[in-house]
Amino acid sequence: MAPRARDPSPGGRVFRSGGEVSPRRWGHVAERLADEHTVICPDLRGYGASDKPAATDPGVYAKRAMAADIVTLAAALGHERFALVGHDRGALVAFRAGLDHPETITHLGILDVVPTLDMGKVRRQRLDHAHKTALGLVRDHDLIAHEDLRIRNMLRSPAPKPNPEQPGSLLPNGAAAKAGLNRSLSDAGWGVFLTILHAKAESAGRDVIAVDPRNTSRTCPECGHAAAENRPTQEKFHCVGCGHQAHADIVGASNVLRAGPARRQAQPA
Numbered sequence: 001m002a003p004r005a006r007d008p009s010p011g012g013r014v015f016r017s018g019g020e021v022s023p024r025r026w027g028h029v030a031e032r033l034a035d036e037h038t039v040i041c042p043d044l045r046g047y048g049a050s051d052k053p054a055a056t057d058p059g060v061y062a063k064r065a066m067a068a069d070i071v072t073l074a075a076a077l078g079h080e081r082f083a084l085v086g087h088d089r090g091a092l093v094a095f096r097a098g099l100d101h102p103e104t105i106t107h108l109g110i111l112d113v114v115p116t117l118d119m120g121k122v123r124r125q126r127l128d129h130a131h132k133t134a135l136g137l138v139r140d141h142d143l144i145a146h147e148d149l150r151i152r153n154m155l156r157s158p159a160p161k162p163n164p165e166q167p168g169s170l171l172p173n174g175a176a177a178k179a180g181l182n183r184s185l186s187d188a189g190w191g192v193f194l195t196i197l198h199a200k201a202e203s204a205g206r207d208v209i210a211v212d213p214r215n216t217s218r219t220c221p222e223c224g225h226a227a228a229e230n231r232p233t234q235e236k237f238h239c240v241g242c243g244h245q246a247h248a249d250i251v252g253a254s255n256v257l258r259a260g261p262a263r264r265q266a267q268p269a
C-alpha cells in the first residue's frame with residue numbers, strides 16, 4: 001500500500017503487515033487509519049513485494065534488520081517519529097523496533113502474536129502454582145474428587161470451525177463456539193494440574209477420583225431435585241423444588257465431593 005498524503009498528526013503512522021494474508025485482513029483497518037494519519041504498509045524484507053536479499057548471514061533476515069528497514073523507510077518518507085503497529089511476525093519485528101529505536105517509535109501496537117518471552121514466564125508461574133496447590137491438597141485431604149474432564153470434553157458443544165481459506169483463523173460460529181474454545185483452553189490448564197495432582201496423590205497414598213460432571217451443577221444438594229431451572233444464572237443456584245439457594249460453584253463442588261466416595265465404593269481398586 002502506498003503512503004497517504006493526508007497527515008494532520010505530528011508523527012506519521014506506519015502500519016506493518018506480515019504475510020500475504022494481511023492486506024485482506026488489515027487493509028480496511030489501514031483505510032480507516034488513513035482518514036486521519038499517513039499510513040505506510042511495507043512488507044517485511046523477503047515478503048510480498050519487498051526486496052529479497054540473499055541470506056549471506058543469519059543477520060540479513062533478523063528481526064533487528066527488519067526493524068531497521070522500517071525506521072529507515074519512514075525517515076526516507078519524512079517521518080522521524082511514528083507509531084508502529086505490527087501483526088503476526090510483523091508484531092515481533094515491531095516489538096524489536098520498539099526496543100532498538102525507543103526515540104523513534106512513539107506508540108506500539110502488537111496484534112495477533114503470542115509474546116513468547118512472557119509466555120515462558122507465565123507458564124512457569126502456572127506450573128509452580130499447580131505444584132504448590134496440588135501439594136497442599138494432597139497434604140490436607142485423604143480424598144480429592146474432581147470433574148472428569150474426559151466426560152466433560154465429550155459433552156462439549158460446538159467446536160470452532162476452522163476457516164479453510166485462511167488457515168489459523170476461525171469462521172464465525174456464534175458465541176457457543178467461542179465459549180467452547182475458551183473452555184478448551186482452560187481445560188488444558190486443568191489437564192496439566194490434574195496430572196500433577198494425580199502424581200502427587202499416588203506417591204502420598206491419597207485417593208483422587210474423577211466424577212461424572214453431568215448434573216453436578218444443577219442437582220440440589222438438599223433435596224436431590226435435578227433441573228436446568230435450578231440455575232437461573234451462571235452464579236446462582238435456586239432449587240425450584242425446595243427453594244434451597246447457594247452459589248452455583250459451591251453446589252457443583254459439594255455434588256462432586258459427594259459423588260466421589262460413592263464412586264470409590266462402586267469401583268474398588
Ligand SMILES: [Zn+2]
Binds near residue numbers: 222224242
Ligand atoms: Zn432442593
